[in-house]
Amino acid sequence: MMLLQVTVEHVADWWLGNLDDHWFQSLESAVQDVWGVAPLRIREGGSIPSVPYLEKEFGCHALHLPMGQSSDQAHLPNERLSLKNLHKGKAVVEMFLLNIAENCIPNVH
Numbered sequence: 001m002m003l004l005q006v007t008v009e010h011v012a013d014w015w016l017g018n019l020d021d022h023w024f025q026s027l028e029s030a031v032q033d034v035w036g037v038a039p040l041r042i043r044e045g046g047s048i049p050s051v052p053y054l055e056k057e058f059g060c061h062a063l064h065l066p067m068g069q070s071s072d073q074a075h076l077p078n079e080r081l082s083l084k085n086l087h088k089g090k091a092v093v094e095m096f097l098l099n100i101a102e103n104c105i106p107n108v109h
Helices: 022-035 050-058 083-104
Strands: none
Touching: 022 083
């Protein structure tokens, strides 16, 4: 019988976005406007250790906007991203910034 011994040398907090804040809702709205369908809320990418650290360090929320597909071989040899997804992702970021600007600029009379 073989015995496998595993030693954990580093740990990090996992990350889960806040679906109720206006930042997330503005991003979700931008995704729907650009792609024409409501985004799927899939929990993945939460193991990125720098995200919770940056949230704590700067006292702000983070957003995760994946632009790839499950077939893109993320983090593997021959990783890819389709041009369509790249262009749509750019449009989503632009729409998100417009949504935020619209909702955050105070009415000055």
